[in-house]
Amino acid sequence: MARFQFRSKKAAAPDGxxxxxxxxxxxxxxxxxxxxxxxxxxxxxxxxxxxxxxxxLKLPLPFKRKPKGADGFTVADxxxxxxxxxxxxxxxAFPVAAAAVALTVAGTAGWLAxxxxxxxxTLARVGEPSGQVPVLLPDGxxxxxxxxxxxxxxxxxxxxxxxxxxxxQDALLERGRPGLxxxxxxxxxxxxxxxxxxxxxxxxRPRIAIVVTELGLSDAATENxxxxxxxxxxxxxxxxxxxxxxxxxxxxxDGHEVLxxxxxxxxxxxxNDPGRGTLLTRLSxxxxxxxxxxxxxxxxxxxxxxxxxxxxxxxxxxxxxxTPVLSQLQRRGVLYLDLWQVAESQAxxxxxxLGLPRAVSDLQVDRVASPNGIDAQLAELERLAKANxxxxxxAEAANPVSIDRLAAWSATLRDRGIVLAPVTAVVNxxxxx
Numbered sequence: 001m002a003r004f005q006f007r008s009k010k011a012a013a014p015d016g017x018x019x020x021x022x023x024x025x026x027x028x029x030x031x032x033x034x035x036x037x038x039x040x041x042x043x044x045x046x047x048x049x050x051x052x053x054x055x056x057l058k059l060p061l062p063f064k065r066k067p068k069g070a071d072g073f074t075v076a077d078x079x080x081x082x083x084x085x086x087x088x089x090x091x092x093a094f095p096v097a098a099a100a101v102a103l104t105v106a107g108t109a110g111w112l113a114x115x116x117x118x119x120x121x122t123l124a125r126v127g128e129p130s131g132q133v134p135v136l137l138p139d140g141x142x143x144x145x146x147x148x149x150x151x152x153x154x155x156x157x158x159x160x161x162x163x164x165x166x167x168x169q170d171a172l173l174e175r176g177r178p179g180l181x182x183x184x185x186x187x188x189x190x191x192x193x194x195x196x197x198x199x200x201x202x203x204x205r206p207r208i209a210i211v212v213t214e215l216g217l218s219d220a221a222t223e224n225x226x227x228x229x230x231x232x233x234x235x236x237x238x239x240x241x242x243x244x245x246x247x248x249x250x251x252x253x254d255g256h257e258v259l260x261x262x263x264x265x266x267x268x269x270x271x272n273d274p275g276r277g278t279l280l281t282r283l284s285x286x287x288x289x290x291x292x293x294x295x296x297x298x299x300x301x302x303x304x305x306x307x308x309x310x311x312x313x314x315x316x317x318x319x320x321x322x323t324p325v326l327s328q329l330q331r332r333g334v335l336y337l338d339l340w341q342v343a344e345s346q347a348x349x350x351x352x353x354l355g356l357p358r359a360v361s362d363l364q365v366d367r368v369a370s371p372n373g374i375d376a377q378l379a380e381l382e383r384l385a386k387a388n389x390x391x392x393x394x395a396e397a398a399n400p401v402s403i404d405r406l407a408a409w410s411a412t413l414r415d416r417g418i419v420l421a422p423v424t425a426v427v428n429x430x431x432x433x
Contacts, residue, residue, distance in 0.1 A: 167301025179297035190333030206385035231255025264312035304335030
């Protein structure tokens, strides 16, 4: 900062008094004169007075030192302003700081609220970055290799879309007395294999086959089952009903394997009579085979036969009557499912002896037709599948709650390491009973 020397234009008088019209000497006096401050030489209002020109400047002073007397006690400043009320600065520090913080937070929040729509719109316009800038080495190659995307979970083979073979294959049919009957093809192809739903036989998971029986009695129940249950569920239709072939074709188009249900003599017959065409122990083998052919000629495209629900409890226990029937199934290349509604059934043992492809039900899923009862039976099926590798259950289509619980259960079965399988995927995988 430049230094200025202030000199009086007129010399002082010998007695120390300034001549008339002269300006006081000294920098303070010159500053006072330049700022236009009037004051006395030593007291208030004197041009050269200390207090006078400072008060005339009205500059803020950081502090005022109070003069002390010779005895050390403070004396009154004759140039001081009248006494003022003092304020405790320490007491004001915290409220002032708190108020400043509150104003800062409120201002920031208000600004964010005002700018929020604009910020959101800007982000929406910008979107995601189009790509990442690679880090390169001096030679131009990438410093880090491209990240390898994680491998997608393999598709479960049973979830792949399937298209079943046409329901009618002339090479697997022959003309019989009641109509077209299944037969083994010239190349050895069997109908139960040709009409089967594809399934990976090397799948190591425990398998559960579900068969829904008594289909065809009610159009609403049949449509509900076809619409809600996965294609791996097998459907058993009652023969002799109008529109049977159309229902079989619709089920197979949705991926379902089909069985035909044969009425067989139950315990308590004739008081408990399944109706016309029932296989009876009192009939000759020829008559029973004739009734069996009537059932088999009622449709095409099925993989095998089973008994109607709540029938066969007597017929299946009689080896002499049952053997010719199962022999006919073996000759025509279809399988047999034993619902095993009676512990004395001879079906699996006879089928094994004849070389007939067979499966056997472990339990009726809706024996107790309530949500809790059905869920308990499904849990038992899972336990059997894990213990034996295979389990088979059946339910009646007439129970809407059965379809509801089966649909919900089948959607979560894979999470427990078990696969839902068609009945042909469990053929000959169970022990004789």
